[in-house]
Amino acid sequence: MVESVRSRLLAATKANGSLCAGIDPSASMLERWGLPDTASGATEFSIRCVEAFAGHAVAVKPNAAFFEQYGSAGMAGLESVLAAATELGLLTVGDAKRGDIPSTNAAYARAWLDSASTFAVDVLTISPYLGARALTPFFDVAEEHGRGVFVVVRSSNPEGRAVQLTRADDGRTLEEELMDEVSARPEVVGAVIGLMAGVAPLALEKDSFYLAPGLWTQDASLDDLSAQFGGMAPTPVLVNLSRALAVAGPDPDALRDAAIRARMEIDARLCAAPG
Amino acid sequence: MVESVRSRLLAATKANGSLCAGIDPSASMLERWGLPDTASGATEFSIRCVEAFAGHAVAVKPNAAFFEQYGSAGMAGLESVLAAATELGLLTVGDAKRGDIPSTNAAYARAWLDSASTFAVDVLTISPYLGARALTPFFDVAEEHGRGVFVVVRSSNPEGRAVQLTRADDGRTLEEELMDEVSARPEVVGAVIGLMAGVAPLALEKDSFYLAPGLWTQDASLDDLSAQFGGMAPTPVLVNLSRALAVAGPDPDALRDAAIRARMEIDARLCAAPG
Numbered sequence: 001m002v003e004s005v006r007s008r009l010l011a012a013t014k015a016n017g018s019l020c021a022g023i024d025p026s027a028s029m030l031e032r033w034g035l036p037d038t039a040s041g042a043t044e045f046s047i048r049c050v051e052a053f054a055g056h057a058v059a060v061k062p063n064a065a066f067f068e069q070y071g072s073a074g075m076a077g078l079e080s081v082l083a084a085a086t087e088l089g090l091l092t093v094g095d096a097k098r099g100d101i102p103s104t105n106a107a108y109a110r111a112w113l114d115s116a117s118t119f120a121v122d123v124l125t126i127s128p129y130l131g132a133r134a135l136t137p138f139f140d141v142a143e144e145h146g147r148g149v150f151v152v153v154r155s156s157n158p159e160g161r162a163v164q165l166t167r168a169d170d171g172r173t174l175e176e177e178l179m180d181e182v183s184a185r186p187e188v189v190g191a192v193i194g195l196m197a198g199v200a201p202l203a204l205e206k207d208s209f210y211l212a213p214g215l216w217t218q219d220a221s222l223d224d225l226s227a228q229f230g231g232m233a234p235t236p237v238l239v240n241l242s243r244a245l246a247v248a249g250p251d252p253d254a255l256r257d258a259a260i261r262a263r264m265e266i267d268a269r270l271c272a273a274p275g
Numbered sequence: 276m277v278e279s280v281r282s283r284l285l286a287a288t289k290a291n292g293s294l295c296a297g298i299d300p301s302a303s304m305l306e307r308w309g310l311p312d313t314a315s316g317a318t319e320f321s322i323r324c325v326e327a328f329a330g331h332a333v334a335v336k337p338n339a340a341f342f343e344q345y346g347s348a349g350m351a352g353l354e355s356v357l358a359a360a361t362e363l364g365l366l367t368v369g370d371a372k373r374g375d376i377p378s379t380n381a382a383y384a385r386a387w388l389d390s391a392s393t394f395a396v397d398v399l400t401i402s403p404y405l406g407a408r409a410l411t412p413f414f415d416v417a418e419e420h421g422r423g424v425f426v427v428v429r430s431s432n433p434e435g436r437a438v439q440l441t442r443a444d445d446g447r448t449l450e451e452e453l454m455d456e457v458s459a460r461p462e463v464v465g466a467v468i469g470l471m472a473g474v475a476p477l478a479l480e481k482d483s484f485y486l487a488p489g490l491w492t493q494d495a496s497l498d499d500l501s502a503q504f505g506g507m508a509p510t511p512v513l514v515n516l517s518r519a520l521a522v523a524g525p526d527p528d529a530l531r532d533a534a535i536r537a538r539m540e541i542d543a544r545l546c547a548a549p550g
Contacts, residue, residue, distance in 0.1 A: 024379075026378070026382065063375075063379055063382075065373070065375060065379045065380075065382035065383045065386065066379075066382050068382070068383065068386040068387075068394070069382045069383070069385040069386040069392070070386075071350070071354060071386070071392060071393035071394055072347050072348075072350040072351035072353070072354055072393065073347075075346070075347040075350045076347035078347070079346060079347055097373070097374060097375050097402075097405075098340070098372070099372060099402060099404075100338075100340060100372050101430060101431065101432040101434075101435075102432065102434070103301070104299075104338055104340045104341075105340075107301065107338075107340035107341050107343070107344045108340045108343065108344070110344040111340065111343040111344040111345075111346070112343075117344070117346060118346035118347065118348075119343070119346055127372075127374060127402055127404045127405075128404060128438060129374075129402045129403060129404040129427060129430075129435070129438055129439075130372075130402075130427070130430045130432060130434065130435045130438070131430075131432065131433075131434030131435040131436070131437050131438050132434070132437065132438070133434040133437070134432055134434035134435065152404060152405070155376060155404075155405045155406075156376065157376040157377065157405060157406065157409055158406075159376075159377070159405065159406030159407070159408040159409035160376075160404070160405045160406040160409065161406070162406050162407065162408070162443070162452070163403060163404055163405070163406050163407070163449060163453075164404075166441035166442055166443050166449045166452075167441055167442055168437070168441050174438060174441045174449075177437070177441070178438075
């Protein structure tokens with residue numbers, strides 16, 4: 001039987017900490033790095049990130065949109081970035097927010113979670129607007145291949161509140177309802193829980209695993225990280241930083257140092273009691 | 276100033292009716308057609324569909340998942356399918372259900388709605404779980420390029436009800452709330468309104484435009500189409516059929532005849548009063 005993704009995440013975060021390095025080759029960041037606004041520029045940016053972060057982050061999280069913006073050539077670049085990350089011992093989180101009706105989800109699951117696919121990632125972000133129960137094909141393919149998904153339950157942007165705080169007939173908010181749905185398969189299904197300043201923590205399950213975007217964006221601070229995830233260890237929590245690392249610029253030492261500093265701050269907060 | 280997508284859809288549906296031919300090269304359909312379960316098989320399937328449906332459907336709707344499952348090679352196939360459809364005078368609907376935070380949505384919008392992109396489509400489906408107001412970058416890029424989006428408001432699968440019928444504090448359902456949000460820019464922003472048997476019609480705006488999936492799946496019938504969209508003409512409503520056409524098999528005459536028969540039935544229902 002294949003090892004579950006949660007088990008792999010437990011071992012990896014114990015060994016390498018909780019920093020997840022987002023890879024977002026936006027046109028503005030490429031310009032800042034002196035790289036062309038093309039598929040090859042985006043690939044070059046991403047490979048440099050992967051090489052700098054290996055050994056200091058537990059995972060990299062390339063954002064599909066910033067590769068897709070360069071067409072199929074950009075998506076071919078993503079394939080080489082995923083291969084390089086895996087080669088260097090980094091876990092891969094595919095940030096794609098895919099989600100559709102079940103028959104279509106089966107095809108997206110094959111794209112991102114079948115080990116035979118060139119886009120295969122360790123964990124994929126998926127979006128539940130078409131219903132948590134429509135996501136079953138993702139769960140099934142992930143389980144078969146020892147991979148997993150992060151269902152977007154709470155996003156890190158303020159615009160998401162209008163949707164995620166609507167209520168079911170039983171009075172629970174949509175995000176509470178989704179947490180219950182996704183908790184049924186904790187070895188395979190984790191959740192995206194975004195950090196936002198001034199938003200109350202969501203009740204979480206210790207036997208699941210989480211992706212936490214939003215730190216140092218929209219005013220979310222290390223205190224917000226502590227409030228939501230403090231004391232959850234050893235539950236795997238991947239804390240994402242994208243722009244906060246990339247602004248260090250293209251110098252490999254500067255990038256690596258930014259990752260090392262961030263990792264120390266993050267890991268300290270996750271080990272301490274909530275506060 | 277560039278012509279709005281709604282204006283283009285009005286002219287196109289007046290000339291060519293309301294049938295939108297979905298292109299879903301699933302592994303099972305490729306096998307049925309005797310084509311290989313590869314990027315080239317999916318592309319061959321799709322080009323044959325485009326050639327058979329030109330002149331009989333108003334648009335084709337390739338589903339990104341069924342190309343993405345073959346990696347970047349599949350996505351390169353999608354590029355050639357979009358080019359062939361445009362060459363033959365078909366409008367293109369990109370069924371990708373993309374949706375994320377605003378900065379990421381700007382990159383997805385560039386991928387799918389910027390005329391310089393190889394993935395550029397006339398209308399893109401997008402998903403609102405991260406908030407309707409996070410979708411503004413899609414609306415802006417679409418408007419600039421004379422393209423548009425269909426926001427998924429009501430999906431055609433029963434699993435979606437658990438999310439889409441949650442309620443805001445003012446008592447409106449999430450789908451009602453989203454309809455109000457997306458109605459603010461009717462020249463650029465339309466909605467996906469799925470058809471389901473036994474589900475009450477949603478109140479719609481005549482000055483917008485719609486994509487209606489689900490006919491002849493999940494028991495949704497022409498009567499359900501009439502109940503939701505009857506008498507809406509000339510409001511553009513693209514009624515999608517995917518599997519119902521593809522099961523006619525690879526013979527071009529059989530495919531074309533399936534499209535012609537479906538178009539007649541659909542157009543008759545849209546012109547008649549709701550029933």
